[in-house]
Amino acid sequence: MNEPMVKAQPARIGSSEFFARARARLNFEVPAGLVDPHIIPRTGDSGNDRMLEIVAKEQPVRPAAVLIPVVDHPEPTVLLTQRSPHLSSHAGQISFPGGKIDATDASPLDAALREACEEVGLKREYIDPVGYLDLYGTAFGFRILPTVAKVEPGFALDINEAEVVDAFEVPLAFLMNPENHQIHTKEFRGMDRSYYAMPFAERYIWGATAGILRVLYERIYLS
Structure with missing residues (x-):
């Protein structure tokens, strides 16, 4: 099945309005469901929600953090990565910078910033964190807490291959x-469980990455 969403008028807001809305609607409160196996992240899709309930009973919670780096160009962009093909999970997929939260990380935000630096060399001096998006659960048992951030242009990347x-x-x-x-x-x-896909040129953005982007759209553009 490959169906577009029900047609809606594309939302058009500028960079300053996007970040203003994000700062007003997001915060840095860490949801209890990030580590509590009894709290199941809800997606609104009955198939997805049932899948997450099953996974929560079978696998330990795996807390993770990602950065949603929105680059503050006149026409803003989102910085994404393509994972290495030899990785044990999500090999070759389009992703946000991020990964598992380590015991040494002070917070999910700290984990996301660390991973962004380790993976692509995005230095913290260019990053202005805005707030956490909703907790996102996956079929692999990950509980992902995304951090929306404003990124100043002019950074140089150093890819960790x-x-x-x-x-x-x-x-x-x-x-x-x-x-x-x-x-x-x-x-x-x-x-049946559903998932989002947002193909862009030769890039196939899907799964958790597309799902998190959809949540961003709903929180910033619809609410």
């Missing part, structure tokens, strides 16, 4: 246009 093979920017306007949000379905133990 052990983890990432490429980093690139996608216009925020493209990612926040609901006409570009496709819904696909996949079977999980006899149940």
Whole structure:
């Protein structure tokens, strides 16, 4: 199945308005569900929610943090990465900078900033954190807490090819246009669960990355 979302008028807001809305609607309160296995992140999709309930009973919670780096160009972009093909999970997929939260990380924000520096060399001096987006659960047992951040242009990247093979920017306007949000379905133990995809040129953005971008759209553009 490959269906577009129900048509809606594309939301068009400028850079300053985007960050103003994000600062007003997001904060740095860490949700209890990041580490509590009894709290299941809810997606609003019954198949997804049932899948997460099953996964929570079978696997330990795996707290993770990612950075959503929105680069403050006149036409803002989102910095994404392509994971190395030899990794044990999500090999070759399009992703945000991020990974598992270590015991030495002071917070999910600190983990996201550390991972962004380790993976692509994005230095903290260019990053202005805005707030946490909603907790996002995956079929692999990860509980991902995304940090939305304003990134000043002018940074130089240093790709860690052990983890990432490429980093690139996608216009925020493209990612926040609901006409570009496709819904696909996949079977999980006899149940249909849906996931988002946002193909961009030769890049296939899907799964958790596309799902988190959809949450960003709903929080900043619709609420």
